[in-house]
Amino acid sequence: MEENHFKFTNSVVGVPLFFVLFLWFVYWLEIRFGFDFDENGILPRTFSGLQGVIFSPFIHSNIEHLYNNSIPLLVLLAALFFFYRKEAIEILLYGILLSGSLTWLIGRENYHIGASGLIYVLVSFIFFKGLQTQYYRLVALSLTVVVLYGGMVWYVFPKVDETISWEGHLSGLIAGFVLTFLYKKTEFKKVIKYDWEHPNYDPSEDKFMQRFDENGNFVNPPKPEIIEENQLEINPFFQSNSNVVYNFMKNKENTNEKNESKPES
Template sequence: MSTLPEPSVPSGTPVTDPAKRVLPPNPKAAAIVALSFTALLYLVELVDAILPMRLDQAGIHSRELSGLDGVLWAPLLHAGWSHLFSNTVPVLVFGFLAMAAGIGRWAMVTAIIWVLSGLGVWLVGPSNAVTVGASGLAFGWLAFLLVRGIFNRAFGQILVAVVLLGVWSGMLWGLLPGNPGISWQGHLFGALSGVFAAWLVARADKAKKATAGGTGNLAV
């Protein structure tokens, strides 16, 4: 084994912190992922509309053990085309921007929001109702985007968050109860899960930086 000094960065070369990126490192790949996921939602809704399968019943049945597996399927299901249309743009935009740290990191963040928001709905959602829709994911990605800049102390990300908040500020009303047929529980737990995911990501990035900073030399 031998040790090698850390490679030096040529003078004048900008150093970009991956954690502080605003756009995905590979925008084309990120766009394909966001479009593919959205296309999957449309395919599922098309199958549900054509075949008499009642796929919506596979959503989350709150506090019923038999409905717990709906946590896995609910974000893929929608209560009709209008429901899906209303979620399309937020899913595309927020999903794409959430890939700023890479598609792998996005998959982890999405999994956290997907599972935790679903479990929250299962615990406190309305009785005798089935909860479906990707809006929990959309709220989770939005919350992730709104707070990541604060955790990372990244001006660019904070600026993007301000723009998103200005454009989609009306979505925040979806966090409050009062609209019949709308799962404010899914929106609320989605947003909380997004904040939690942003905190976990920032903590992991700080730990990685601390480890890299203390290494000094590279052992091979």
């Protein structure tokens, strides 16, 4: 896979924007018509609570909760669809299902709602997958994610904040890490521009490298050997000791090609 794997497409902007706008639309429906979608969240270890595995990322308790999740989702989804565009849809869907299922298994007996679990899926996947590929662009992306959202790791521990679902955060972190192993490591091949980048490159045959000695000092190339050419032997038949004198005469007007006088008419 070459560097043209990273391409800007409409999905880089369209999918994150649509996803976040849909979250705001769901919240608008709730406050406009007086719906209570909290009961559609994840209720651990109950059959009815399984619906929350799918619905919980789209439900938020208040506008502050929704706003705090919107900005990270825009950034992380855009990064996902730009750097992992082939796997992005599957990671998004499987991340929601896997993190929701883990929350259903380990969560407290309360309704768990919000897209924060999905945010932890994205942070975890982008960070660990970038380190696994060892490709400089994806490693830089991993470090950027750490700088922006590294502080979120404290909210996967219990009793840090009793008002948040640390179980959902922990489930998202685990789900993102597991997904990095379910997808094959992408191989990135650098475009070879120079001869020394080839694996079978031999410096001893390079004309430029021959100008340097073992210590890296510039040296003049050895002088080329002068090869004396053998003089050609001339056949004695074409040789003479007598001087040959040539006389050049101008053409005369009244002479023909055989140097004879033209007859008068």
